[in-house]
Every structure is written in C-alpha cells, then in structure tokens.
Amino acid sequence: MSYAPGARHSVIPSTALGADERALVAEFVDERIRPIATELDETERFPAEIFAEMGKIGLFGVTVPDDAGGVGGTALDYLFVMESLSYGYASIADQCGLVEILGSLLNLYGTPAQRERYLAPLLSAEKLGAYALTEPGSGSDLGSITTRATRTAEGWQLRGEKIYIHNAPVADFAVVLAVTDPELGKRGGISVFIVDVDQPGVSRAYHEHKMGQRASQVGGLVFDDVILSPDALLGEEGKAFGYMMKVLAKGRLGIAGLSLGISRAALDCAVRQSLDRSQFGKPIADNQAISFSLATIATELRAATALCVTAAQAIDAGADDAEMLCSMAKLTASENCVRHTDAALQVFGGNGFIRGYEIERLYRDARITKIYEGTSEMQRLIISRALLKGAQA
Numbered sequence: 001m002s003y004a005p006g007a008r009h010s011v012i013p014s015t016a017l018g019a020d021e022r023a024l025v026a027e028f029v030d031e032r033i034r035p036i037a038t039e040l041d042e043t044e045r046f047p048a049e050i051f052a053e054m055g056k057i058g059l060f061g062v063t064v065p066d067d068a069g070g071v072g073g074t075a076l077d078y079l080f081v082m083e084s085l086s087y088g089y090a091s092i093a094d095q096c097g098l099v100e101i102l103g104s105l106l107n108l109y110g111t112p113a114q115r116e117r118y119l120a121p122l123l124s125a126e127k128l129g130a131y132a133l134t135e136p137g138s139g140s141d142l143g144s145i146t147t148r149a150t151r152t153a154e155g156w157q158l159r160g161e162k163i164y165i166h167n168a169p170v171a172d173f174a175v176v177l178a179v180t181d182p183e184l185g186k187r188g189g190i191s192v193f194i195v196d197v198d199q200p201g202v203s204r205a206y207h208e209h210k211m212g213q214r215a216s217q218v219g220g221l222v223f224d225d226v227i228l229s230p231d232a233l234l235g236e237e238g239k240a241f242g243y244m245m246k247v248l249a250k251g252r253l254g255i256a257g258l259s260l261g262i263s264r265a266a267l268d269c270a271v272r273q274s275l276d277r278s279q280f281g282k283p284i285a286d287n288q289a290i291s292f293s294l295a296t297i298a299t300e301l302r303a304a305t306a307l308c309v310t311a312a313q314a315i316d317a318g319a320d321d322a323e324m325l326c327s328m329a330k331l332t333a334s335e336n337c338v339r340h341t342d343a344a345l346q347v348f349g350g351n352g353f354i355r356g357y358e359i360e361r362l363y364r365d366a367r368i369t370k371i372y373e374g375t376s377e378m379q380r381l382i383i384s385r386a387l388l389k390g391a392q393a
C-alpha cells in the first residue's frame with residue numbers, strides 16, 4: 001500500500017483484527033476524528049463523545065482478553081490501532097494508549113472485585129483512568145518517588161503529589177505509584193494503588209496548557225492523607241517495579257505507533273502541498289530538493305514501521321529482547337516523527353507556520369513523543385544496557 005495522499009490506511013499488518021475491523025478503524029479515523037482535529041487542538045476540548053464511541057465499537061483494551069471486556073488482540077494489533085488513530089489525531093491515540101496500560105495492569109494484577117469495579121467501565125469509557133507515576137522531583141528516575149503509602153489499622157494512608165498526569169483533570173480513578181517501604185525503595189518497597197479521585201483528601205492540582213496534543217488533559221494530583229481501604233492495593237505489596245516492566249514495553253510500543261501515525265499524516269500533507277503549490281511556473285514537487293525530502297521521509301517511515309512491527313512481534317512471542325526492541329522502536333519512531341514534521345512543514349514555506357494548517361499542528365503534536373513514556377535518553381540507556389549485558393554474557 002502506498003503513502004499517497006488519500007491512501008488513509010495503515011501499512012501495519014494485524015493478527016486478530018480482520019479486514020472488516022481494519023476498515024472500521026480507518027473509517028472511524030476519516031469520518032469521526034480527522035474532521036474535528038483542528039477544533040480539538042484550538043479549544044483543548046476533551047472529546048468525551050469520541051471516547052464513548054470508541055468504548056462502544058471496541059477500540060479500547062486491544063490486548064486485553066475478550067472475556068475481560070477487551071478486544072483480545074495482539075501487540076501488533078495494538079500498534080496498528082495506535083498508528084491509525086494517531087493519523088487522525090494524536091490526542092485520541094493517547095487516550096487509547098492510556099487505557100491499554102491501565103487495562104493491562106488491572107487485567108494482570110486486579111482482583112475480580114477490582115476488575116469489575118474499574119476494568120469493565122474503563123474499557124467501555126464509562127470511567128476515565130489516570131496513570132500517576134511522575135512527581136515534581138522524580139521523572140526519569142522513578143525509583144526516587146516520595147509519595148508515601150503508610151499502613152494503618154483501616155488499610156493505607158496516602159500522601160504526596162503527582163504532576164504531568166494524563167487525564168488528571170477528568171479522571172474518575174488513578175493508578176498511583178507510592179513508596180510502602182522506604183528502606184527497600186525500588187527493590188521491593190514501591191507499590192501500586194487504585195485511588196478514586198473524588199474521595200476526601202484527593203485534589204486535582206492544576207490543568208496544564210501544552211504545546212501540542214492539546215486535547216489530552218494533563219494536570220496534577222495531590223494526595224493529602226487519603227484514607228485507602230486494604231483493597232486499594234493493586235497486586236502484591238512491593239511489586240510495582242516488576243508490574244511496570246510488564247506493561248511499559250507495550251506503552252513504548254504504543255507511543256512508537258502514535259509517532260508513526262503523525263509521520264504518515266505529515267508526509268501526506270507534504271506530498272499534497274508539493275503537487276498543489278507552484279512556484280517558478282511549476283509544482284514545487286518538480287524540484288529535486290522537495291521530492292528527495294519526501295522520498296527520505298517515506299523511506300525512514302517504512303524503516304521505522306518495520307522496526308515497530310518487529311518489536312510488536314517480539315512482545316507477542318514473549319521474546320527476551322522485546323523490551324530492548326520496544327525502546328528501539330520508540331526511539332526511532334519518535335525521533336523520526338519530530339524530524340519528519342519539520343521537513344514536511346518546510347515544504348509548506350510560510351503557510352506551514354500559520355495556525356489552521358494541519359502540518360502546523362502536527363509539528364507541535366510531534367515534540368512530546370521524544371519525552372513522555374521515557375525520554376530518548378532513557379530509551380538509549382535501556383538499549384545500551386541490554387547491548388552491553390549481552391556482550392558480557
């Protein structure tokens with residue numbers, strides 16, 4: 001399949017999703033997401049109606065088994081869905097990625113009661129969740145978090161602050177990383193809790209206004225001696241780092257897919273513009289400087305897509321190098337995406353700098369992909385550690 005404008009379909013293959021389901025995703029992107037992307041960016045509106053539709057047609061919880069309310073697909077299917085949604089608008093894909101991580105955690109480690117209370121409504125978009133790890137003093141170094149959960153006669157008492165949390169301004173519940181044993185720290189002293197955001201002691205701190213992906217609601221959460229019952233603990237005490245490792249590779253794959261979708265949209269914009277815009281009496285595409293730039297984006301995009309597919313297949317196969325491959329996929333696709341949107345914008349000349357052009361939004365939406373879900377530097381750290389460990393073995 002080509003990347004020609006109008007060929008609004010992903011080249012990523014799928015395993016569990018059939019042709020009809022793939023067509024449904026493409027149609028949803030074309031008819032429901034793309035027409036409102038500019039409006040969502042300008043108003044920073046939370047598109048609750050789109051998420052409700054996604055919950056109904058089954059676009060949340062792609063890898064969550066169908067008997068748990070998910071799609072029952074593979075990591076490859078998830079990559080396909082993320083890339084396709086992001087081609088429409090990255091903030092929509094972002095919500096899908098968030099639900100995937102929360103859904104995977106709840107499915108893997110939740111009790112039947114927790115799954116009934118949180119997982120089912122999360123997948124149907126009746127409840128919104130947040131994944132709260134980052135703190136003012138702890139971003140890349142999650143082992144240094146200070147949010148503290150202390151055992152009490154009733155259960156737990158939670159105190160601390162989380163920042164830059166996706167969905168914090170709108171979430172019904174948050175999955176929160178907290179220290180339960182300061183002496184053990186990240187070696188068995190950090191646990192995960194499910195916290196209802198409307199309960200006493202929890203407050204939404206502020207609502208961030210961002211450079212891009214502006215319809216994604218991001219803000220802070222403050223826990224002021226929140227009383228939690230014993231069943232707020234997700235899984236076993238002290239196991240949080242192991243749990244995160246289980247889902248973070250998939251999270252990174254998701255952001256890799258989201259980055260591919262932005263690159264594909266940028267390439268389509270640039271191809272169309274290069275044919276529509278004439279200077280010196282001919283379409284600007286007739287200049288090799290322009291057509292070669294398009295050729296470079298298309299080639300790098302195909303290469304990154306192939307790497308992402310390999311990473312997804314490694315997750316599905318339970319391969320030892322899946323984590324490293326997902327970091328490679330995220331690093332490559334996100335760094336490409338930032339360069340691709342820049343190169344595509346250049347094809348637009350001054351128009352590319354003007355609000356209302358899709359490429360101007362894509363350029364802004366791309367930038368965060370190198371930062372969230374682990375910065376590029378953190379991906380290089382994971383890759384180099386795996387490489388050197390392998391060489392020493």
Ligand SMILES: Cc1cc2nc3c(=O)[nH]c(=O)nc-3n(C[C@H](O)[C@H](O)[C@H](O)COP(=O)(O)OP(=O)(O)OC[C@H]3O[C@@H](n4cnc5c(N)ncnc54)[C@H](O)[C@@H]3O)c2cc1C
Pocket residue numbers: 131132133134138139140141163164165166167210218368371372373374375376377378
């Ligand atoms: C829009 C948005 C949405 C987000 N959503 C969520 C969310 O839903 N939940 C959540 O918990 N968090 C979320 N985050 C937080 C995000 O994951 C962090 O911003 C990210 O992990 C980086 O942490 P930091 O900002 O504290 O940067 P820092 O960790 O302070 O890093 C600053 C710089 O130093 C570099 N650096 C740090 N340590 C090293 C090292 N050892 N070697 C080399 N370089 C290093 C980093 O790569 C970076 O370039 C979100 C952030 C944003 C902006």
